Amino acid sequence: MENNMHDGIKDTMEHKYIPMTSFASGLGQAVMHDLYCYTNQIVNVCFVGSPENPNNWVLIDAGMPESANRILEAVKERFGENSRPKAIVLTHGHFDHVGSLVDLVEKWDVPVYAHEAEIPYLTGKLSYPEPDGSVEGGLVAKMSPLFPNEPINLGNCVEAIPSNGSIPNMHGWRWIHTPGHSPGHISLFRDEDRSLIAGDAFVTVKQESLYKVVTQKQEISGPPRYLTTDWNAAKESVKKLEALKPAVAITGHGMPMSGDELSEGLEKMVRDFDRIAIPDYGRYVNRKH
Template sequence: MDKRNHDGMKDTMDHKFMPMFSLSTGAGQEVVPGVYYYTNQIVNLCCIGTPDDWVLVDAGMPESAERIVEAIEREFGHGARPRAIILTHGHFDHVGSLVDLVDKWKVPVYAHEAELPYLTGKESYPEPDGSVEGGLVAKMSPKFPNEPIDLGSNVEPLPADGNVPHLPDWQWVHTPGHTPGHISLFREHDRTLIAGDAFVTVKQESLYKVVTQKKEVSGPPRYLTTDWDSARASVEKLEALKPATAITGHGQPLIGKELAQGLEKLVRDFDKIAVPDYGRNVKRK
């Protein structure tokens, strides 16, 4: 039986708390002017703007809405409420608290058109690949939820021209591979990039590296990435932007030379660094 709230939304992430944490859990800071990030367990969320006018990017882990609101209110003040929520994609760790936050704030959600089936209850993501090469997190991944949430009429497609609602200085960039409708956000004037999971700055398959947050530019999480050719093209597209600062979905922000060298290496050695040696979605020649 569907459990829907009064707005017609269905929260399939309800009661699916996962006890996964890192040394960065609960940490937050302003990385560049107007861009604040917060680590919810093992995943990063971003607030873009000022306390009176801001947008949230992604919505964290299941059963985390109260902690997310508390972190935001510590930074932006009691009752802080975004103009909208932008999604890089709809995997469980990026929409885990989304229905609860939309229900609280009554704000619209925007995502790429290709991601809408996973946000309106129409289609489940492929099951996570526990057979993929990697560490303990990869082996645990079949337990991660892959069913869609249903936001009903509360979600809209992003404008086709690349503009981002309520963020006139930003553009969205289609970066598929990890999911069909994955996007990243880029601000040209200071070359700030919010990459989602197009690439990350921690080896997300390794529990040790997730917990310790050891920095390294890596490809998208292997156990949920279905199209490695598209993932490679997306990393190449983002490297070509020459970002000066990057906040990714997992791991710590990177800036300057460390970011540039890490991205260049990832592009150059993508098959070695990112693509697993084996797994359900690997097509090795």
């Protein structure tokens, strides 16, 4: 019977290893006692849950293609041998956030949750728009047409996250719809200590610049330009997150940020979004704001 669960699953990320990495790759950081950020090549995944309770945690996002073994190694280090999450929650479905998802779902047999607007990209029905190699930015932007944009197919292993804002198995957290970078992009927030998992709604490294990606030079930046297709929505999403006044933020790319650096960076981002975040040119740019 168990195999039926995985009927119809298609892993389009197989053999799509992308040889990009940063100095932080392979490193993990406990941002709070129950909030852990692990850097997989150039993208972050989060473990939400206390290491003292290895059977009660949730994985946020699933890293780069062909990375399942590295993620499993990080899980073992954090939670011990044979630990598996209660669920996987996706901020969105771009290749660098679902790269190892099918492998992990097949190993763990756990439910996957995503915003209903993201489900078509996770069930093989819709491809994301092609990455824009012409967008203003650096070498990563130029390389982006090589990044996969076709959907994976999780079949019935993925379901829409509850519409009331709650997150299964994540007591005290709520999700916030933060579209722009993708239609069903969500960020996760815990009111009690103002912890934010922002996905790619904003990031703490200039993701278009290879030098900054490799060195992880910190600066609050808008969502990665080569995959962002709706800049008006992206701007509103950053405003929404800044209004929460997060104390600490883990973003999809770059190192976690907290305190004044985070609050001042976000205020500046909201104030100067058009200048800082929106590229001067690119396929998805419309400067009429």
